Amino acid sequence: MTTAVVASDVAQQVNTVMPGRVLEATGSTLVVRPVAVFEVARWLKANLGFDFLECLTAVDYLQHFEVVYYLLSLSSNQSLVLKTRLQGREGLQVPSVTPLWQGADFQEREAYDLFGIQFDGHPFMKRLFLWEGFPGYPLRKDFL
Amino acid sequence: MSQQQNELVTEPVILNMGPHHPSTHGVFRMRVALDGETIVDMEPVLGYLHRGIEKLAEAKTYVQVVTLTDRQDYVAAMTNNMAYVMAVEKLSGIKVPERAEYIRVIMAELMRIASHLMAIGFFLNDLGVFQTVIVYCFREREKVLDLFEMASGQRINFSYMRPGGVIQDLPPQFIPQLKQLLAELPGYFDEYEQLINENEIVLARTKELGVLPADKAINASASGPVLRGSGVAFDLRKADPYSAYPRFQFDIPTGTRGDAYDRYLVRVAEMRQSLRILQQAVEQMPTGPHRTRTPWLIRPPAGDAYAHIESPKGVLGVYLVSDTGISPYRYKVRPPSLINLTTLRDLVVGCKLADCIVIFGSIDVNMGEVDR
């Protein structure tokens, strides 16, 4: 059975190494600052063994966008949800985790394609499903 | 004239394989740069089957979305249904009766057999046994689909599962016919193995081809037979048992080298394990209701839920966000086919043109699921 890691414990550990990165820790969900996503993810991968990025997605909450990472550790069979919140609707940027997990490649491109979130450091940030020049980002709530 | 280049300057040929190509399993397009017959670069171009299922789901009620999930991986619709209804149940706290769990497991395992049969058939098709093996595979798949038709009324787009159980109990003739099928199938699997496993040409074409090392497979979030072919015994049915799976005995077949041949072997072995699970499920089948009563318009509490199952092609996840409305606020699928494709470029570069098709076939993607 995959056990969900207690996020507050992880938050404490992260805070001792990199203070000020974690915004919130409820249940197994760790919410971090957008700029710190890559650092925290790297730390999680290196120290807690989260080697499997199961799912990466974004949600449009109108006031903010939420990027959700479902991390899984195959060795210790643990899971953790990493979230980050992007304020505003234009010029959204979040560091890419593709250098850490290759599996994020297509998922980040998909999020860029459908939500318009730029992933800094992604090697090939191009729309995945829609063609270049498609007007708007379809999965946003204001796209009709 | 004196400074003529004495070496022949060649430039790579750009070949668009797909979207209309006999062996791109739908509308996949590979933009291949070729140096002679050798591939020097490859870029997958997706989106030819993009129907915006995730956007459509935001305008449908929770029950209506079940009909959309059928259309993601249209070769394995039952598992799509299952992942979705499990996410809804997780989100709204609906309990599922025991019998419904067993029915779901039976359906999911039959679906795995049907999907793997098609994967093997098309894999051999890509290798060049034009249509022979696929017709054999379809013969067996038809029998599985007959069972599905018996229970759910349709052969491809089942819409059989509902939040809280399954739509209708199994018909009385289902179990006897399933038992008969369970007795027949191993013989057919033996036949495939006789046809394929030792065939020198198949071995020469697929062994050591498209080798995906275990660490790379994990890093690329590969799942399903692709990951297990690389030797990682990761199966959500064991790692994170859901539904009635904790009650069944089965093994996780793994490969050793991570090549195309191993992926094929893992698929055949998985079908045999599915038969084992089905056998146990039929024996233990409890009686009782097949569905808890749920309202027609489900209004889950606000929040999000992520449910994942082991679909035939890998880890199929569904991420649902609710805003207490009657339709999902956000419906996201983690499509195993799309994410297994991540490493395709690395596997293909440096191979021959013919191998490119074989590697792609060994990954077994479904374009309906890739593009959604």
Added chain:
Amino acid sequence: MPRVWDNFVYNWLAGFLQDWVAFLIMGIVVMAIILNFLALLVMVLQYMDRRLIARFQVRFGPNRVGPSGLLQPIADTIKLLTKEDLRPRLADPLVFTLAPLVVFLGGTLAFAVIPFNRSGFLADLNVGILYIFAITSLGAVGIFMAGWSSNNKYSLFGAMRAVAQLVAYEVPVVVSILGVVLITESLSLVDIVEKRDIPLILLQPLGFLIYLAAATAEVGRPPFDLLEAESELIAGYHTEYNGMRWALLQLGEYVATFAVAAVVTTLFLGGWKGPGPAVLGYVWFMLKALFVYLLILWVRASLPRVRIDQLMGFAWKFLLPLALLNVFITAAEALMWPDFPWLLVPVNIAIALGLVVLWSSLFQLRAYRKVEA
């Protein structure tokens, strides 16, 4: 040696015409007979192809047009004849149009020297075998023309593969039948059949296997159908063809395959020989040739395609050395026992089996080796 037209018609014509005019008239008549026979034969072959492949695939095959679908090839022909004639705008018009003819010609001309019966042949060249190998290679020129002129990358790949395949497989094909020539001491196909009483497959089992494999590859039948590899190259060299031109290409392919079957029959299976009156020779020949064709078909239904580098390796590293060994062994036998006693049959079969096993343990179709970019 009596020719097929040395009959009363010829004698009657020669009675009041110049000798050469009678010769010419009869030649043209027999040629027309053979050409029409081939065109009809392709219909039969195509029907047989589809029905038998369907049986191997547990299906029915065409069974709607006429009794048991026998008229299906005619319906197909009518459909192909009435199809719109399309040519890609950027294709080379002349070459594009000529290519199907060349392909068809290559297969057809081989039948000039194939003896269907004791006197049932158009010409008995004293270098008949050489003629056949020279003329069947013409088909590859047609295929290359088709692929090159189509202005399509898939076609081009198919054409390139066809040429590479031809160059590689012509060598084992020719070397493998040297054994037959050594035994029969003749290059004429009629002499080869006449010379020995037993089918030469018994004396030349290894040569038979090599010839069958190499000739299958030369005409591009599965598992060596790389020139039109459906799962990779869509349709290879005939991707851009349709209608009657495509039909001609298909015709050429079927005729070439049947030519292989006919040559195998002539060289290794004793040609027209069989019990019964002399007229039955035609029947025996056709039965044997169709049996060989069935073998090729069966392989097509069961085996996957090899890769291009494996194909080349198979020709140069497997077939050619074995063919050379076969020539040496046969030459030694011809020196020691020039009349080839029956005792050599089991010996040769044992030698063939031993060599195949030995060589396949030495040689393996090269598994995958990745090219570092």
Added chain:
Amino acid sequence: MYGTGILKALAVTFKNALRPPFTVQYPDEKVAISLRFRGYNFAWYREKCTVCCTCAKACPVGIIYIVGRLQPNNAYYAERFEIDTGRCLFCGLCVESCPFEAIYMGREFEQAKYARREEFIDWAKKDGDPRVPSSWFRPCEEAGVETHYLQPEQRKVNL
């Protein structure tokens, strides 16, 4: 090794060539259809329908058109009950949602028509027509049925 694998493969195809074909000659011969088949030609019963339009609301693609009229006895009468089967998913949600069991899935599958508009079925105008109801989500229809599969009538097949 030594070509034995190839011979084995040839043996398998030969064995299969001796088996009877498993395909079906469609227009002459039809496969048996499950009693629960979710198919074409919905069965709708006027006497049960109260024009509540639940089916129209449940339909994911919105292809059910209903026009009702209030009768003097305070019951609704369906003047039109149309289903555009050309766009139908055959998901069966209309059947599932109907509180009065007035609509059933059909058990036919030969749906081809010459024009799009012919795909509209107006059951309100076809009151007397025979209906082939499916037992999908209507388990009462399955009671007492011996076999779950129904054999359609077969014609002689020319093989």
